[in-house]
Amino acid sequence: MPLHIKADPGSVAERVIASDSIKIVKQLSELLHGKLINSNRGFFLYTGSHMGIPVSTVYHGLGGPSESIVLEELAQLGVKRVIALETSVLSYRKEYSVMISSSASYDDGGTIGEYITPQKVVVSAVPSFGLLMKLDDAFTKRGIKHVIGQTLSVNTLTYEKTDEIKFLCTELHCAVLYVLSQIRGFESACVVIQDGGKNIPKKIIADIENSVSDAIIAE
Amino acid sequence: MPLHIKADPGSVAERVIASDSIKIVKQLSELLHGKLINSNRGFFLYTGSHMGIPVSTVYHGLGGPSESIVLEELAQLGVKRVIALETSVLSYRKEYSVMISSSASYDDGGTIGEYITPQKVVVSAVPSFGLLMKLDDAFTKRGIKHVIGQTLSVNTLTYEKTDEIKFLCTELHCAVLYVLSQIRGFESACVVIQDGGKNIPKKIIADIENSVSDAIIAE
Amino acid sequence: MPLHIKADPGSVAERVIASDSIKIVKQLSELLHGKLINSNRGFFLYTGSHMGIPVSTVYHGLGGPSESIVLEELAQLGVKRVIALETSVLSYRKEYSVMISSSASYDDGGTIGEYITPQKVVVSAVPSFGLLMKLDDAFTKRGIKHVIGQTLSVNTLTYEKTDEIKFLCTELHCAVLYVLSQIRGFESACVVIQDGGKNIPKKIIADIENSVSDAIIAE
Amino acid sequence: MPLHIKADPGSVAERVIASDSIKIVKQLSELLHGKLINSNRGFFLYTGSHMGIPVSTVYHGLGGPSESIVLEELAQLGVKRVIALETSVLSYRKEYSVMISSSASYDDGGTIGEYITPQKVVVSAVPSFGLLMKLDDAFTKRGIKHVIGQTLSVNTLTYEKTDEIKFLCTELHCAVLYVLSQIRGFESACVVIQDGGKNIPKKIIADIENSVSDAIIAE
């Protein structure tokens, strides 16, 4: 049993929707008719199902270190696929509400720096290509306007971006998810919602959550 | 009003005890007869008093990015002194239960890397000398065995330490607290409890919390 | 008129297939019924058409510096889309013959280091998502077995890779292409052929070249 | 017998006051009724006593490399406690004449870079907490106005400081002393005198030297 997520392997699904929003995790737990598996250290984890296929949802806190603790324990518990639905975001392009991160540039050092030992190689942090396509499909099918592009993962909300590259937004979590999924061997992809979804109608939020649930179970 | 901590400046005390443990924050809130001020994003913040002096206590999540968000917002709200009482820790010296961090070495990059721009200067992360002495006094007065020494602040719980320097423990939070307090201009110090306090009797935990409360109000 | 590629803007197509192989460029020039536009400095460039749409093909030499000179001049000449078909490669997975690079990790410094000024941000080097899908489609339609995955772009053929991340292969060119295309504003994607195509039947090589030509003109 | 300090272990005390000023070392040798033990390579070392307890004083030259040579040889000779009384200093706060360094930020690389191998960990350079308190006490008892705070250790006198952190002064020696004392296992603390003591009355200089001598022998 992991240190923070007090759960047996059997009680967590192989498909997990993770989030930095307690609210989204609670909404998803209703959508999945989920059962509370863990509340230790505030990392709420529910297991339910979508279209008959087991799916879990988990709150991973804010920032790479907290996220890495949860992802490491999910890996120990046998997770095979993770989609993150994140809300902590500084957007540069106000017009988009739903962003699929096709790659995440990131700050040197920090959480990723502790995973990648030989400093000479710059690891490009990218989602699983197939899962990215499933997300794109799922959003398209439910008619949700979305954009696919590069994001920048940082460690503080006050950080200023570089100008050479145009990013969709600055967020806190994509890069750690992508690098850990490569190292620990599970699929990953990430969706980021504009302004934490504050100005998005409830109905659309539900559609977004349903789309992510569609993608997490897609073959 | 800050983005995450939904509080007016007047409702948060100038003296704050922060923690990475929801449990400790709740216990402290009782000790301080505190009132819940914020629960948004899970950052529980209570304001009460110790010996007639207003004191707040807040949960800052796990890891530097989350901690930096809370500390930045506390600074916006006018905080003057922060003592952190942390539990996420990999100890090397099993005999100590209460550790006061007299300095925090840290991983290059990450959260601190986003605050310190000129990479050539290595900033030594240290608490406020006076507040460190107040903590030492407070623990001594209540007869709590403690040790003062250097800690290593990391970003993942799987990180392996360097061998050149002997640290009391590896933890997640001291360095960010020290560097931010220097930049934003408030006093800081940090106490780390062995193994998250798991093997420490409840009575001792209460004594530790009382000692920290003594130090936060000491002149 | 650029310094190395002695060509007028009008004489180079907006869609270019670049390669580190003179042989492949010559074969492509036949397939495109191309006309020789430049041979200065050995950077052979031909302009022809595929399915009635103008396409150029160009030899960019070996390694990032040489490649960056050619790409910079193509950008000056108004290029809008580049697919690279590369042969310099150290493969780790002997079974694959055609690899589409979905991201390129790379060595710190060197050519990319001269483009990205603030050293703190690690830029993830990725192809244009849409063009990557067009390549995948084109290979699928012509029945060519291929794999999509991460590659590692290096600067010497003697370089040893890191072990944390599993790459499809080590090659010399993808990362520079991806980063320059982001900075200069054109679409890009990259295909890498196992062992320079040495053990691939001529017929298959032609099919690969046709597939890349299909992708470069796809809407 | 070390390479530079031509002395037997028995002839050097376990408590040493080191300095970058030949003049201060000579004054201290009189105060300690010291005997000249070494003059080889200009590293004057005298051994005498204060209040009946053996104390040595040594000139370590200017800058980290020279200082590290002397400290390494003192460690070989069995030193247990070193207080440095330094004069090479660029002060930012003109009002202070005596500064106790509570931590030393420093330039990356150089002397410390050759001691700390894994570049990812940033070692915070700090004095021994207990010895720092002894210095504070000793100055207080003799009525010498002093300030405790962070200093910045550099390698050239022309170096410009960073602005994020407010330092008491820029000096040449504290960080190397602190890091070496951690690695070689002796106690250390450091006092820095404003403008090399040029504008301080002789009587005060003597009081400072007496205070440091008090601290070096304090239990």
Add this chain to the structure above:
Amino acid sequence: MPLHIKADPGSVAERVIASDSIKIVKQLSELLHGKLINSNRGFFLYTGSHMGIPVSTVYHGLGGPSESIVLEELAQLGVKRVIALETSVLSYRKEYSVMISSSASYDDGGTIGEYITPQKVVVSAVPSFGLLMKLDDAFTKRGIKHVIGQTLSVNTLTYEKTDEIKFLCTELHCAVLYVLSQIRGFESACVVIQDGGKNIPKKIIADIENSVSDAIIAE
């Protein structure tokens, strides 16, 4: 037989004049009455003789990676001395037409970064002192005005130089040549021609080529 230069050890001379200009290599092949040994991958290599002593000349492409591939293969083939005659150059001092590089500063990382593993040591890239003197002599004897000084080796032609140090010019190749010759154990020196020799009369170019040929065979 190497991977790119398809040649037997016996067919390549121990003394090689390398260049980033196909034109210069062809002119030199005539001067040396050389025979074409390789044209694979566009790396034209001719072997002939000067004053009865065997000399080869080879085109190594543009940029460090390409150059390193050719130099590595020359080392495998037993080369003992290499003089490079380079034309890719951004000059700062317009008055000089022939520059002998007495040292090459360079960009961190890239090709050299893959050869030098411990990042803490900055390797100064310099030619063989004796061969540098032979070049100086040869140019003097033929009455060719030349300057000896420091150059800066970069990886892109758009790179802006640093201002602390005054360089003769920015070029692409000297540093890689110098570092590889140190590691692989052959002599090296490098001449750089202003503006690729564009504004230099044909007669002078021939004299330069003859001077380099004199130096490559000098005892």
Add this chain to the structure above:
Amino acid sequence: MPLHIKADPGSVAERVIASDSIKIVKQLSELLHGKLINSNRGFFLYTGSHMGIPVSTVYHGLGGPSESIVLEELAQLGVKRVIALETSVLSYRKEYSVMISSSASYDDGGTIGEYITPQKVVVSAVPSFGLLMKLDDAFTKRGIKHVIGQTLSVNTLTYEKTDEIKFLCTELHCAVLYVLSQIRGFESACVVIQDGGKNIPKKIIADIENSVSDAIIAE
């Protein structure tokens, strides 16, 4: 008047022989029939003449920071040419007694790191080519066996060298001299004596000092 070397511009010659050995500076002062100009901070400086041409000799302490202080002040005083005759050395090739450093690789950061701001450019530290030739001539004329080659400048005597490059020796001073002379605009070269000259007969030491004096005045 500089801060450490208390001398007027007129009292220091434009040609200076610097050393890390007080003993060598004293011997040279006799050879030059020099007059003591400064003893402040232990930086002994004498001015005399060789063959009727004014020459000064100065002790610069041990290590780059101390050396940089002296060189900066010499530059302020109008120095035009400096030859260093150094003794702090860890030799790898025991057979050579006199080594002329033709380039100095060095440790990243430290003293040089404070002079060179843009970290991306690696500055190759080399002597003035002409002065190096004058030293070579002078030693040859007096029949002193010597070797010219690359040295490694470090900041501690305990530092272990890298293996990729073969250096004549590890020493403390050449790189700082070369970089400062480039920045401040004076000529420089450096001679390093095996084992500090301990095993070299007095007569030879005198010949070495005479050779350096010959070189410093050579046209």
